[in-house]
Amino acid sequence: MTYDSTRGNASLRHEINNSLTLISSRLQLLAARYVFLKEDSDFTEIQNDLSDIQRLLNYDRTARQPQLTLCSLQPLLNELYTSFLPVLHAQHIALYLHIAPNLPAIRADLSLIRQALINLLKNAAEASPDGGQITLSASSDDCNHIVLSVSDTGNGMTPEQQAHIFEPFVSYKTGGTGLGLAIVQSIVSAHHGHLSVKSLPGSGSSFCILLPIPLSPVEKSAQ
Template sequence: MRKSFRYNVIFRVLLITALLAMLIYFFLVSKNYLRSTYFAIFLIVAIVEFIWYVDRTNRDFAAFLLALLQNDFTTTFSETAKGKSFNELHSAFNQITQKFKTISSEKEVQHIYLESLVEHVRVGILSYDEKEKVHLMNGALKNLLQKSQLLYLKGLEGMDKKLLKAIRNIKPGENKLVKIKIANQLLQLSLHASEFKLHGQYFKLVSFQNIKNELDANEMDAWQKLIRVLTHEIMNSVTPISSLSSTLYDIIEKENRNGTLDQPTIQKVLTGLDAVKSRSAGLQSFTEAYRNLTQIPPPHFKEVRVKDMLERIETLLKPNLENIGFRITYAKEDIRVIADTDLLDQVIINIIKNALEALEESEHPEIQIAVDGRDKVKITITDNGPGIDEDKIDQIFVPFFTTKKGGSGIGLALSKQIVRLHNGTLQVESVPGQGTSFIIEL
């Protein structure tokens, strides 16, 4: 049988009344003071118990509010113990608790979703307050800056003061381009900022995107368009000159054999025509070399075992590697990549030959190739040569730029273009006096 709060109250009131009557009787009528004392004690206990029983509602209500305050939604109240009115009250408590629990669960799911979304995007995201305390730094930004933790914005000061200044000065809705160097790697960062307030607290949100590859691709496209125009115009001008000079040379030589021209005149004309013919041929050869940059054949992709490819290149270049400490290491033996071996061979051979030229004056020349295939296939070619000066490192992939005597300046530009056709990247890291590394990622 369910207990009724009303019946319990009536029972306790009757009990207290009975005890009070007995107390009055023994104290005033029968003058039995010992029994009066006992009944007085029983009466006090009954009154205290009655107050405690009635006060349970307040305690339940206080427990309910405290549970909500502490985000504890596991507390439940009995809906079948104290009569209809209290059961309805407890039912309302439980419904409110369940509603808050649902809201909290939805909020937690939404938080996890947004957190996963922020971590998933490849754009670096940084959020900080007016005291420059960092509240958010996603994984993309940690990888970009190679920094696992950042508590305050000032922590970037030791990395690059230009970057810190740009972050502090960028205005909401503004875009900024910052060039920085991290771990000997050049980055072109595009910064975009916005600001907002939450519960009256100011926050600034800055996004970071490394657009170096996009800039390099656009720059290469621009160079290719320029080269196409130049080679077309040069070839159109040089070809008839070369043909005409060759024809005139043959005519004068024929006339000379017939003896119709005097010797000094013939000699001057022949010398001039020979110079024109020679320079025209040289200019044609020069133009053809640069035309190669715009006429890379489409890659024919197939699965390639990287170890087989590098061993083949090592065999090919073995005569050049006799006095070089040459070593290839693999993260694992069977690393494979989808590539055009002819084109990729050309890239690796070109980089190794550049390294050999850089090592000509080194006492203990070394070239190391490290192959890693965890996320992407990564081939790192490192030499211990003199390195590349900081003011030149961002120009070495520019067509026509060269630091070598007699160099054409298209080798590395061509290599980068080939790697780009493989949807990969070719980067350089160098420390003057310590060496240079070229990193191919496919």
């Protein structure tokens, strides 16, 4: 019997991630119980460090081939909205969810799509000031794609920043790892999709994910 180092590393990474998630949850409970902690810079830095470690642990995982299944994105989008709403409300940031009716099913790895959207929502939150707005939306276009977008009213980016924003270890945030958007890019590419950004300094940013909708048997036969 041989030892599968890849599987062993994945298992270890999974266990470490679980422990970090528990620590992060307990920190959130403490912040809810003792409101003054939200104003403590050391407490905030601990939360940021945990988030950075989780991103580093997850970076290699996104290189695997996604486990594609036919699925609806609506439950995932509703879950993310419910999870982020109280957190953003505490930061005085409004969150809106727009899902087009009759959104088509796609073949996707929901755990990876979830990770990509969480990264985009976290980035939007970090870029948004008090009174800002974030919009998570989903629709379909005329080219057989699901269109997922996360838009904010934050600081925005220059064209020079946008040119490098998806490169690993490139960050324009203080203390940032530069892995969040690289992870999103890796996930989207693994789904044969496309990731883009529109942004202007002072006018916010909008990140758009295009994911292919599987063709019906009739459409396949017509090709």
